[in-house]
Amino acid sequence: MKTKLSQNFLTNQIIAQQIVEAIESQTGDKIIEIGPGRGALTDLLIEKPIDILALEKDFGIAEKLKKVYKNRKNIKVVNRDALEFNSTDLARFTKNDYKLISNLPYAVTSPIINKYFVTGEIEKPTMAVLMVQKEVAERLASKAGEKNRGILSVFLQYYYAIEILFEVSKENFQPIPQVDSAVIKLSKKNNITPLEVGMMRLIKAGFSQKRRKLINSLFPILNFDKTDLFDIMEKSQIKEGYRAEDLTVLDWQNLYTILKNNLDN
Secondary structure, three states: OOOOOOOOEEOOHHHHHHHHHHOOOOOOOEEEEEOOOOOOOHHHHOOOOOEEEEEEOOHHHHHHHHHHOOOOOOEEEEEOOOOOOOHHHHHHHOOOOOEEEEEOOHHHHHHHHHHHHHOOOOOOOOEEEEEEEHHHHHHHOOOOOOOOOOHHHHHHHHHEEEEEEEEEOHHHEEOOOOOOEEEEEEEEOOOOOOOOHHHHHHHHHHHOOOOOOHHHHHOOOOOOOHHHHHHHHHHOOOOOOOOHHHOOHHHHHHHHHHHHHHHHO
């Protein structure tokens, strides 16, 4: 099966089984699969008492999968770019909770993460199991104080608990990519209010000059003199020498709340 798109197909069935089991499917679950490709995950998913919507951007692959699964009632294959999939499309599939599973093409990992898990452009899945580039997995799951921590790490961790389940060497794909992969599990946190625009701007500003101390990154954009900003950071229990990567999600929330209260007063 040839593809015009940048896809690396999983060839190891044991790994495919581990990924499918990690989604913890229950009877009646609605599961979206992004980029089913040759069906390594799909072949296992369809044997479960769940409903599957498979979004495949490549027309040729989508048509072949439609033929393969034409007699299966619990799957619908759609020739659709997952980045163009919207809330109306989702409502046609389910108006309730859903889960997401994918061997994500490396080139669209960040846009997919943003669309489905961060921005609120589409209702967020309650759980996801994703295979991504190993370096990306480590960045998304990075803890406060780790140098690979970035904006997307904080945004994603605001909404989801993230766990790296296992690594997958590049030899398990066809064609063989240049890098190894890892499988991550995202579990949505309960009762989380949407990220406020102001907090998102604050986090982006903090990471805008990542190697600088946080106070030096924030000072030029905030309407506070430096002494007041030092006091605010102290109240937020953020040490003077901290950089953006040193803050937890809770640190960002506390800092934003105190800044906002000071502006309101």
